Amino acid sequence: MAKVELKGIGKIYDGGVHAVQNANITIEDKDFCVFVGPSGCGKSTTLRMIAGLEEISEGELLIDGELMNDVPPKDRNIAMVFQNYALYPHMTVYDNMAFGLKIRKMDKAEIRRRVDEAATSLGLTQYLDRKPKALSGGQRQRVAVGRAIVRNPKVFLFDEPLSNLDAKLRVTMRGEIAALHQRLQATMIYVTHDQIEAMTMGTKIVVMKDGHVQQIGEPLFLYNHPINKFVAGFIGSPPMNFLTVTIKKKGDAIIADEGTFELVPTAEQQVALKEYVGKDVYFGVRPEDLAYGDAPFAENNMQMKVSNKEPLGAETHLFLATKGQNIIARVQASAKESFKLGETVNFQPAMNRCKFFVKNPEDLDAELNICERIEAPWLVNALTGEVGYKKDEGFIADASANDNM
Incomplete structure (x- = not known):
């Protein structure tokens, strides 16, 4: 699979609106990394920059050490699963899963092998001749995941894939996606606003707020050692x-x-x-x-x-x-x-x-954990080496946050 590195990544929209600022994130090979935060925090924008669906305004994106900033989405060897499934309603499950491979003019026998293998792993074999309207929400989501699997991508991207499902089915599907990660041993990046999904699925969590990375770490570390009041x-x-x-x-x-x-x-x-x-x-x-x-x-x-x-x-x-x-x-x-x-x-x-x-009503992002020194390498711009964030820019800490606990 692949290692993904974001070095000082930023997204600036027209009018100078900073959707994402100075994101420094390293996602190791085989990681299940979850971007989590409230609506508008920049998590989906960050994912779309990795996918190539949003232009990167600042910084560098590397996949396995190769610069990806200007590489078209089709050439990044990634697969993305969307919230709305994005299935073709007039095609069967088989054709939906095989469509991307057919476009690449892959051998028919290889297409059949890949689709059958993915369908078996996802429990979709008996539905291959059905169309999406004949499937439940969970089954449609499995088809979308299967379409990603058959491509054998370096990186899987999930953009809030469970948001359209009811509560019970969300629990089932998050278990299935976590099990899929264990089977494939793939690099996966998953976006959600649900911290329970983040805690139960991720090997690494990136907490975001107002376009800034607040903290990165394993689920229980973030639970036990939050860097600030928001986390x-x-x-x-x-x-x-x-x-x-x-x-x-x-x-x-x-x-x-x-x-x-x-x-x-x-x-x-x-x-x-x-x-x-x-x-x-x-x-x-x-x-x-x-x-x-x-x-x-x-x-x-x-x-x-x-x-x-x-x-x-x-x-x-x-x-x-x-x-x-x-x-x-x-x-x-x-x-x-x-x-x-x-x-x-x-x-x-x-x-x-x-x-x-710290209680600081003038700078909510500076409400730091007083009694613990949390190591915060994500505060270092990976390109410039500049350490820390300035208070007037609304960031969360200064260079002292890099001291070990």
Whole structure:
């Protein structure tokens, strides 16, 4: 397969609109790399530049070390699967899968071999004589994937391929695509706005926001070590909770004062928080890191009222309110038989898993993780060697982010 490198890639539209800025991403051979982020973050634009469907305004794109900026899409040896399947309605499944090979005037026997092999791997053999209108949404998506497979491309590109499917079928299809990656051992680049898809499918995740790469890493690394508040809140379901707290000195300790309760950070966290004494910061805690317990006088106890609840069978999501701030707690069904709306409850956060982020309303992208130094090589322009992003350009960090954790 192939190694894909984006070096300082940017996309500028008419009027000076920067859709993507300084993207530095290395996708190794056999990686399943997922671009994830909210609508308008630049993930699909980046994918289309890799495909050759969008002109690259800045930087270099390399596939296996070869510069691809001006290479036509048909000569890049890539295959793309779209959200809308892009099947020919008047053709059979077989003809849809074989069409690209026929255009290339490939031998008929080789076409038959490739289509039959792909159809077998995707469970489509019995549908080869049907037309798309006779297929379900999941089957149509398999045909689109099969059409890509028969080309034996260096790189597979997926542009939100599951968005048109219902929730149950999405779960099935994401498992099938992940299994396909394991079978083919192919380089795959996948775009989605769904962080659950990213976490469950990717070997590497690229989180984007407002045209900038925020963080790159393995799924669990991003979950456990987010570089900033945006990544922390985007990765994980339900998302991380954020409370505004004031950092204070109390005796020899550094504490985080929420107003209705006080939290004592770990020794390592206190060292990093010393320079924030007297300042407001964000305290981040994931719903699964809040432990329910009837212990109002326990250290780091958070006493709150139940404002809403979502029973899900094995667990319940509790919506808790304190001092005008709201958070979600994930509680196992065995913790308590039921919770009443308006009931006062006690939770203790696992402080060693909690995060603190800079609170800077003037520069939201600079809401960095205070207590961890995240290595951030994607902040280095791979062409110029320039390190870091400037605050007035809306970037997320400076050269110090390249320090090891």
